[in-house]
Amino acid sequence: MRHIISILIENEAGALSRVAGLFSARGYNIETLTVAPTEDPSLSRMTLVTAGSDDIIEQITKQLNKLVDVVKVVDLSEAPHVERELMLVKVRASGKDREEMKRMSDIFRGRIIDVTETTYVIELTGTSSKLDSFIVAIDQTLILETVRTGVSGIGRGDRILKI
Amino acid sequence: MELTGAEIVVRCLQEEKVEHVFGYPGGSVLYIYDELFKQNQVKHILVRHEQAAVHAADAYSRSSIGKIGVALVTSGPGVTNAVTGIATAHMDSVPMVIITGQVPTAYIGQDAFQECDTVGITRPCVKHNFLVKNVKDLAETLKKAFYLAKTGRPGPVLVDIPKDVTAQKYAFSYPDSISIRSYNPVVKGHSGQIRKAVQLLVGAKRPMIYTGGGVILSDADQQLGKLTRLLGFPLTQTLMGLGAFPATDHQHLGMLGMHGTYEANMAMQHCDVLLAIGARFDDRVIGNPAHFGQVARKIIHVDIDPSSISKRVKVDVPIVGNVPDVLDELIAQIESSDRAALPGNIAGWWKQIEEWRGKDCLKFKQDDQVIMPQFVVQKLYEVTGGDAFITSDVGQHQMFAAQFYKFDKPRRWINSGGLGTMGVGLPYAMGVRFANPDAQVACITGEASIQMCIQELSTCKQFRLPVKIINLNNRYLGMVRQWQEMFHGNRYAESYVDALPDFVKLAESYGHVGMRIERPADVEPALREAFTRHKDDLVFMDFITDQTANVFPMVAAGKGLSEMVLAEDL
Numbered sequence A: 001m002r003h004i005i006s007i008l009i010e011n012e013a014g015a016l017s018r019v020a021g022l023f024s025a026r027g028y029n030i031e032t033l034t035v036a037p038t039e040d041p042s043l044s045r046m047t048l049v050t051a052g053s054d055d056i057i058e059q060i061t062k063q064l065n066k067l068v069d070v071v072k073v074v075d076l077s078e079a080p081h082v083e084r085e086l087m088l089v090k091v092r093a094s095g096k097d098r099e100e101m102k103r104m105s106d107i108f109r110g111r112i113i114d115v116t117e118t119t120y121v122i123e124l125t126g127t128s129s130k131l132d133s134f135i136v137a138i139d140q141t142l143i144l145e146t147v148r149t150g151v152s153g154i155g156r157g158d159r160i161l162k163i
Numbered sequence B: 001m002e003l004t005g006a007e008i009v010v011r012c013l014q015e016e017k018v019e020h021v022f023g024y025p026g027g028s029v030l031y032i033y034d035e036l037f038k039q040n041q042v043k044h045i046l047v048r049h050e051q052a053a054v055h056a057a058d059a060y061s062r063s064s065i066g067k068i069g070v071a072l073v074t075s076g077p078g079v080t081n082a083v084t085g086i087a088t089a090h091m092d093s094v095p096m097v098i099i100t101g102q103v104p105t106a107y108i109g110q111d112a113f114q115e116c117d118t119v120g121i122t123r124p125c126v127k128h129n130f131l132v133k134n135v136k137d138l139a140e141t142l143k144k145a146f147y148l149a150k151t152g153r154p155g156p157v158l159v160d161i162p163k164d165v166t167a168q169k170y171a172f173s174y175p176d177s178i179s180i181r182s183y184n185p186v187v188k189g190h191s192g193q194i195r196k197a198v199q200l201l202v203g204a205k206r207p208m209i210y211t212g213g214g215v216i217l218s219d220a221d222q223q224l225g226k227l228t229r230l231l232g233f234p235l236t237q238t239l240m241g242l243g244a245f246p247a248t249d250h251q252h253l254g255m256l257g258m259h260g261t262y263e264a265n266m267a268m269q270h271c272d273v274l275l276a277i278g279a280r281f282d283d284r285v286i287g288n289p290a291h292f293g294q295v296a297r298k299i300i301h302v303d304i305d306p307s308s309i310s311k312r313v314k315v316d317v318p319i320v321g322n323v324p325d326v327l328d329e330l331i332a333q334i335e336s337s338d339r340a341a342l343p344g345n346i347a348g349w350w351k352q353i354e355e356w357r358g359k360d361c362l363k364f365k366q367d368d369q370v371i372m373p374q375f376v377v378q379k380l381y382e383v384t385g386g387d388a389f390i391t392s393d394v395g396q397h398q399m400f401a402a403q404f405y406k407f408d409k410p411r412r413w414i415n416s417g418g419l420g421t422m423g424v425g426l427p428y429a430m431g432v433r434f435a436n437p438d439a440q441v442a443c444i445t446g447e448a449s450i451q452m453c454i455q456e457l458s459t460c461k462q463f464r465l466p467v468k469i470i471n472l473n474n475r476y477l478g479m480v481r482q483w484q485e486m487f488h489g490n491r492y493a494e495s496y497v498d499a500l501p502d503f504v505k506l507a508e509s510y511g512h513v514g515m516r517i518e519r520p521a522d523v524e525p526a527l528r529e530a531f532t533r534h535k536d537d538l539v540f541m542d543f544i545t546d547q548t549a550n551v552f553p554m555v556a557a558g559k560g561l562s563e564m565v566l567a568e569d570l
C-alpha cells in the first residue's frame, strides 16, 4: 500500500543522504521525496512517498526514527491528511491546439505561467492522481517536458508535527 | 584558554579518561600525533595496519566494562583500510569512537591527495558520523561521539577532522553533559507490557529463555542469572550472548542456531512461551522464519532498538528498554506474582529437554593419531581453568571454540558474529590485553584467518603482548570446505590453503615462540608449557588438525531449526 511519511530532521549537511542511503541500503522504494527547511531553520521537513506491506512500513518508520538526525516521523496516511503536488508542463501551443490547451488547463484549474508564440507552461497543483489525469487527458504528442515536485502532505485539524 | 584543534582532540580524550588509542599516522593527522607526543596520559598503540587498529579498539570495548575503544587513522587509505573494522563493530553493536584525518577544508571536493568521502563511505556502517568543519564545534562533537557510541543501542561513531581544523585555535571547554533533541533512547520498559509478559511466563508449560549480545552489551548478567533461577526455565544464548549466563549451569542448554546444540534448537522450536532478551532473531539463529512460525508460541521480546523487534519474527509482547532496567522490573513483578504451579507445570518439559540433551550432540572421537580441533579447545579450556579471554577468527575453529569453551563469565568471548570477519582474532587479542593487562588471552584461529592480520605479530612484539595463538591448522578454508562437501558435491573450489608458511619460523622471525603440535598426546603438555614456562611470551601454537572434521549439529541455510544434521547421521 502507498504511504506518505513525514519526517522532521535536523537541517544539517548530509541529513538527506542518510535518509536516501537508508532506503537504498535496505531495499525500500521511494516514489517521491521532497525536502525543505521549516519555519524553524534548524529543522527540515521531508515528505516521502513509499509503498510496502504493513511490516515493511513498520520497519521503515522504525529505521527512520533510529537515524540520529531524525527528530520525528509520522505516517500521514494513517489518519486524515491533505496532500498536494505541483507540476509544471511545457506544451506545444500553436494553431488550434492553443485554444484546446487553454481549455484543458482551465478544466483542471491550472494556470498558464509562461507564454510564447508556440508554447505554454502550465502550472498545476493537486493530488498526484489529479496530475496524472491531466497528463492523460491532454494530447500526449504536445507535451515538451514535465517536472513535478513530489508530494507534500500535512495532517488535518489538530494533528500537528512539531517539536 | 585558546587551544589548537589538535590540542582539543587530545584534551577531549583525556576528559573522557581514554587510556589507549589504537592508530596509524599520516599527513592529515600529524598535528594530532604531535600533541599525543607531548603528553603521557593517553597512550598510543601503533599497529601495522589500520584494520587492526579498529579491531583492537573494538575488542578493547567488548572485553571491558565502560571503557570505550578509540582508533585514530589518517585520511584516504587510512580510512578505507579501517572500514572493515568499523563495519565489524557496527554489525555487533560495539561502542567505539574512530577519529579520522581529512584533507584541509578548502581542498575537500577537489580530488586532493589522500582525499576520500569518509562520511559517505562509512555512513552505512556507523551508528553516526560527523565532519567537523569548524574548530568551534570540535569539543562538542567529540563529546557527542562518545555519548552516542555508548548509549542506546551502542555502535561505532566516526569523527572526521580536516587538517586545517586541527591547526586552528579556539577556547577549549569540554561539556559535562550533552543532550541531543533528536536522540532519546528508551531505558525503562513499559510496565503494562511487563505485566503481560509476567502473565505469559508464569502460565507457561514449555517456556524458553533466549538471550543475546544485548545482555553482554548492557552488563545485565546479574539480572539475567537472577531471573533465570527464579523462573527455573531452560535458557539458550546466541553466539554473541555466550558468557552472560554460565555455560556450566544446568539450566543452560548451550548455544542455539546454525551450529547450536540439539537440545537448544529443539527447545527453541517447540516452546510455547519464548522470552527473547537482547537478541535479534538472526538468520543464523532461527533458521527459516516460516518453518519457525509453524509452531504456535507466544513471544516476548526485550530490546532497546524497536527496529530489532518484529523484524524477522512477529512478536506478541514487545518491550522496548534497556535490559537491566527491564529485567529488574520483570523480576520484581514475578516475585510478587502467584507462581506456585510453575515447577509442576514445566516438569514434563524439562523431562523432554533432558531426553534431547541425552543425544550428546557434540560428541566426537579422538584417536591417538590425528588431532581433532574440538579436542584442542577442550584441553585449552582445562588448562586455562575456563577463565581465559578467548578471541577467535571466523570459520570452523570459531564454532568449535563457541561449542567447547564453556564461558561462565561475560565479555570473555570476543568474536565477530554479524559480519563474520576473518582476520579479527589477533588484533582482538591485542585489544583485550590492553583492556585487561594481567589476563590470560588466547586467540583460537585457523591457518587462513590468521594470515589476514598476521602483520600484528610485530605490534605484539613491540608491546610485549603474551597472547597464545591456538592455530587449528587443517590446511583448508574449513568452513568453506564443509559447505562444498555438504552442498556442492565435494568440489573443493579454491578452499585448499596451499603454500602455507612455516608458522614456527614465522613466529620466531617476529621474535616470538613457535610450536608445532602434531600428535594428540602432545596437545595438553604443549598447552601447559605455553601457559606456564612461556607465560610471558607470545606463543604461536600450530596444531596440525584433522582435515575432514566438520561442525555439527548444522542447520543448513534455509532449513528449519529442528531440521538439524547431526554428526551421528553421517
Ligand SMILES: Cc1cc2nc3c(=O)[nH]c(=O)nc-3n(C[C@H](O)[C@H](O)[C@H](O)COP(=O)(O)OP(=O)(O)OC[C@H]3O[C@@H](n4cnc5c(N)ncnc54)[C@H](O)[C@@H]3O)c2cc1C
Residues within 6 Å of the ligand: B091, B092, B093, B152, B153, B154, B211, B212, B213, B214, B215, B217, B218, B237, B238, B239, B240, B241, B255, B256, B257, B258, B259, B260, B277, B278, B279, B280, B281, B282, B284, B285, B302, B303, B304, B305, B308, B321, B322, B323, B324, B394, B395, B398, B399, B416, B417, B418, B419, B420, B421, B479
Ligand atoms: C561462521 C558463523 C557461524 C555462526 N553461527 C551461529 C550460530 O550457530 N548461532 C548463533 O547464535 N550465531 C551464529 N553466528 C552469529 C550470527 O551471525 C549473529 O551475529 C548472532 O547470532 C547475533 O546475535 P544476537 O542475536 O545476540 O544479536 P547481537 O548482534 O548481539 O545484537 C544485540 C541485540 O541486543 C540489542 N541491545 C543492545 N544493547 C541493548 C540494551 N542495552 N538493552 C536491550 N537491548 C540491547 C540490540 O538492539 C540487538 O537487537 C555465526 C556467525 C558466523 C560468522
Ligand SMILES: Cc1ncc(C[n+]2csc(CCOP(=O)(O)OP(=O)(O)O)c2C)c(N)n1
Residues within 6 Å of the ligand: B393, B394, B395, B396, B397, B398, B420, B421, B422, B423, B445, B446, B447, B448, B449, B450, B472, B474, B476, B477, B478, B479, B480
Ligand atoms: C574476510 C573474509 N573473507 C572470506 C570469508 C568467508 N569465509 C568464512 S570461513 C572461511 C574459511 C576460514 O578458514 P580458516 O581460517 O582456516 O578456518 P577453518 O574454517 O579452517 O577453521 C572463509 C573463507 C570471511 N568470513 N571473511
Ligand SMILES: [Mg+2]
Residues within 6 Å of the ligand: B395, B446, B447, B448, B472, B473, B474, B475, B476, B477, B478
Ligand atoms: Mg583452516
